[in-house]
Amino acid sequence: MTTFTDPYASSQETTEGRVYSVTGGDWDALVTEIGATKEERVVLNMGPQHPSTHGVLRLILELEGETITETRCGIGYLHTGxxxxxxxxxxxxxxxxxxxxxxxxxxxxxxxxxxxxxxxxxxxxxxxxxxxxxxxxxxxxxxxxxxxxxxxxxxxxxxxxxxxxxxxxxxxxxxxxxxxxxxxxxxxxxxxxxxxxxxxxxxxxxxxxxxxxxxxxxxxxxxxxxxxxxxxxxxxxxxxxxxxxxxxxxxxxxxxxxxxxxxxxxxxxxxxxxxxxxxxxxxxxxxxxxxxxxxxxxxxxxxxxxxxxxxxxxxxxxxxxxxxxxxKKIAWPSRLSVGADGMGNSLNHIREIMGESMEALIHHFKLVTEGxxxxxxxxxxxxxxxxxxxxxxxxxxxxxxxxxxxxxxxxxxxxxxxxxxxxxxxxxxxxxxxxxxxxxxxxxxx
Amino acid sequence: MSKSGMFGSQGSGDTSGFGGLVKTQTVIGSTERPYGGYFDQVADDLERAYPLFSDAIEKVVVDRGELTLFIKPSRLLEVAKILRDQLKFEMCVGVNGVHYPEEVNRQLHAIYSLLSITRNQRIRLEVCVSETDPHIPSLVEIWAGTNWHERETYDMFGIIFDNHPGLTRILMPDDWSGFPQRKDYPLDGIEIEYKGATVPAPSQRRSYS
Incomplete structure (x- = not known):
């Protein structure tokens, strides 16, 4: 039995069989160890951190040799509500x-x-x-x-x-x-x-x-x-x-x-x-x-x-x-224009709502806050x-x-x-x- | 249905006055024939193919150019099979849940969007169940693609799809408790147990102000 020294690539015994954590270290040692077991069936966990799974997709593959007998997807790692x-x-x-x-x-x-x-x-x-x-x-x-x-x-x-x-x-x-x-x-x-x-x-x-x-x-x-x-x-x-x-x-x-x-x-x-x-x-x-x-x-x-x-x-x-x-009940009231500091409300619009028309201000406020x-x-x-x-x-x-x-x-x-x-x-x-x-x-x- | 408040704010903090507003929501009633467009054709076809039509369909709603058939949960499987095989609605593009806490015994709605490529038409099925007995037959045997959609609806609303091949949570962690998309579930979540300690939801945390 090979002993793993890499703390991120260890193996442990579980009720479902032996579980190996592999992060890409010494593959030869792993192959030797798995080769020594009689088990033909290997369940491979691919992802959620894997360069080929398009982000955080987890694939659970059941293998016999290199042939896949069963595939399951694990998703939800990017659920943000x-x-x-x-x-x-x-x-x-x-x-x-x-x-x-x-x-x-x-x-x-x-x-x-x-x-x-x-x-x-x-x-x-x-x-x-x-x-x-x-x-x-x-x-x-x-x-x-x-x-x-x-x-x-x-x-x-x-x-x-x-x-x-x-x-x-x-x-x-x-x-x-x-x-x-x-x-x-x-x-x-x-x-x-x-x-x-x-x-x-x-x-x-x-x-x-x-x-x-x-x-x-x-x-x-x-x-x-x-x-x-x-x-x-x-x-x-x-x-x-x-x-x-x-x-x-x-x-x-x-x-x-x-x-x-x-x-x-x-x-x-x-x-x-x-x-x-x-x-x-x-x-x-x-x-x-x-x-x-x-x-x-x-x-x-x-x-x-x-x-x-x-x-x-x-x-x-x-x-x-x-x-x-x-x-005007739906269209956003602001008038965007590029100012000296980048994008923002146009000065004309600010002047109108802040200095000229109370109704325009109320309308702006209602539509922006309440919608x-x-x-x-x-x-x-x-x-x-x-x-x-x-x-x-x-x-x-x-x-x-x-x-x-x-x-x-x-x-x-x-x-x-x-x-x-x-x-x-x-x-x-x-x-x-x-x-x-x-x-x-x-x-x-x- | 009625709903009070504008921003959902309770207690102090709301100085806008919106918190005092109470507005009534309208439940859209059943539509009478003719439905217009291709909807009459779909309804006729279904009535011809399915003798129990009037028993299975609770109501028909045509709103904004879309047809919705409200179906009794116990009849859903039969109707779905006929819609697929005889009316050629080959695809169920998705399942969506909505929670209406005010509707007595019909709090949870499952909504199925059907697409027929042959007819180039869309219809929608809606099935209503109560929070206490949220059972709807699974449609995975009719449209295999509803598998994940039903799991998502279970995950978010707690609707149990009977005879689903593996009705487990799909987006939330397996051991999560509660159904996040229900209206009584808080936005900022629930307390989380992490490494023996309990982390309260943001709104329940200590205030420094």
Whole structure:
């Protein structure tokens, strides 16, 4: 028997058998010790701190040799009670919470939530067109930045370092756009009930046009690194198989569903935010495997760029139009402007509420502290996030705060397919399968 | 239903006056036909395929362009099977709970969002149970994807889904007590035992002011 000297890599006897803690130290010693036991069946605990589990996902794998006989997911390590918290803040403040759920697609969380609030308020058709086009443009940029992480980390987990560097370089450019438009690179709280927080800054469209051109060239390079790479193909083709029947019963949506050949995308099937007015295609494959899912993501990048270009030309025509609903009972009263100290309320607005109009001050105070009332009722709104159907259940009791906010996060649902994709396969394929689901634990655990 | 106060503040500290407000909440009643849109078609199809329709459905609500069927817990499994097999609602995209403490014997609601890819339609099922007997049949055998959603709803609301293959907590720790999304559960949590000591919830801690 080998004795472990590493205090973090010890073994102990339990009622379920011998338990080894491994942190990457002396593998030979471990192999020798396990090899000496008669037990064929090994239960391997992978995560919640593991570089290949996309954050704090815990996988419990039952192995016979290197073959997986059973897989279970342990989640909840990132549960932060966002849904409960929103019940104690007003409807507008909810945006700031929900943007932090699936942190790789904040704009989608915000938009889904705001579409729900607007549906409850009955102002869906009153949202200015310019705001809607900006939302679509932001969502498509966000789809790109999210897919870049999926591709980059997916490749990294399978041992390809260069695509990760390339993907994160491109993602950086998208985050720069977010920063220019909203002031923040992540968790922007930019989409608000009734519109968006502020209009585009000067020169934004020119910068966006240049970035789109830039991204289009670099996506092609990135694609070449993976699509024809024989190691990539061997690691991904025929791995993580899940067919259409499996997807429907498990409620799987997004690229995983589209890799079965079904062109189901809510942007086409049940359009929202005016997606019916844009020209784009829904890429599909019929391989049902990891390779197909990554291929779909790569092709979706190009479609997102197409949509962004159409948004830019629409925005040029809508120059000077409002970006917030006209109803003063809902639109945030402040007028944002860039001051010497960065962003803030415009001096004109401060002058009005502090020196000129008592009513304006009261209105500002009421709307900012108390918030607006939302008629009682219940809605479900769903949008196509980079990972699939992002649904929002909202319940209002007629007050200024949500009665219940529930997010049907696609990562949460899709992660259920891990056992179906992995069992019977090899342990190295688990990493590929999980990467192809592209779960974001912030969204899974909320 | 009535609700008092604006910010939920009790006792002192509230100088705004909102704390004195009492407002009435409206429970949305049953909708009469025609429901409009594709909802009549769905209701007709279900009535034809399921003879016990009028017995199983407590009420039908059409609000904001969405159809909700309130179903008796005992009939849920049959209705779900027909909705999947005959009406082609292939997917149950999620389960959501809502806690209405004022509704007598119907405090806990489980809400199922169904999606039909074939019909390109959505409907919603709502099942109401009491806090004292919160049992709803599990739909995992109909839609396997409801597995985690039901576990989450159990975890957060304490609704017990009978015949679920493994109804355990999913987001909260396994040994957690209480159901965090219920309205009577405090926002700042409950006292936590850690290494033999008890850490009180933030609102219960010593005040230095």
């Amino acid at each position: 966002i849904e409960k918290n929103t019940e104690f803040r007003n409807w507008t403040q909810g945006v700031t919470f929900v943007t932090r759920m699936d942190y790789l697609s904040p704009i989608f969380n915000e938009t889904a939530y705001c579409l729900g609030v607007e549906k409850l308020l009955g102002i869906t058709n009153d949202v200015p067109e310019r705001a809607t086009v900006i939302r679509v443009m932001m969502m498509e940029f966000n789809r790109i930045s999210s897919h870049m992480v999926a591709l980059g980390t997916g490749a990294l987990e399978l041992g390809a370092l260069s695509p990760m560097i390339f993907a994160f370089r491109e993602r950086e450019k998208v985050l720069d756009i977010f920063e220019m438009l909203s002031g923040l690179r992540m968790n922007m709280a930019y989409v608000r009930p009734g519109g968006v927080a502020q209009d585009l800054p000067q020169g934004a469209l020119q910068k966006i046009r240049e970035t789109v051109k830039d991204l289009r060239i670099n996506f092609k390079d990135n694609e070449k690194l993976l699509v024809g790479n024989s190691i990539w193909i061997k690691r991904t083709q025929g791995v993580g198989y899940l067919d259409l029947a499996g997807c429907t019963t498990l409620g799987i949506t997004g690229p995983v569903l589209r890799s079965t050949g079904l062109a189901w995308d809510l942007r086409k099937a049940q359009p929202y935010c005016g997606y019916e007015d844009y020209e784009f295609e829904i890429p599909t494959t019929d391989t049902c495997d990891v390779y197909g899912r990554f291929l779909i993501r790569m092709k979706e990048l190009e479609q997102s760029l197409r949509i962004i270009e159409q948004c830019v030309s629409k925005l040029e025509k809508l120059e000077g139009q409002p970006v917030m609903v006209a109803d 607006f009332r939302v008629p009682a009722g219940q809605v479900y709104t769903a949008i196509e996030s980079p990972r699939g159907e992002l649904g929002v259940n909202l319940v209002s009791d007629g007050g200024t705060r949500p009665y219940r906010v529930h997010f049907r996060d696609p990562s949460f649902n899709n992660l259920q397919s891990t056992p179906a994709m992995c069992e019977g396969g090899l342990i190295s394929d688990v990493v590929a399968a999980v990467a192809s689901i592209d779960p974001v634990m912030g969204g899974v655990d909320r």
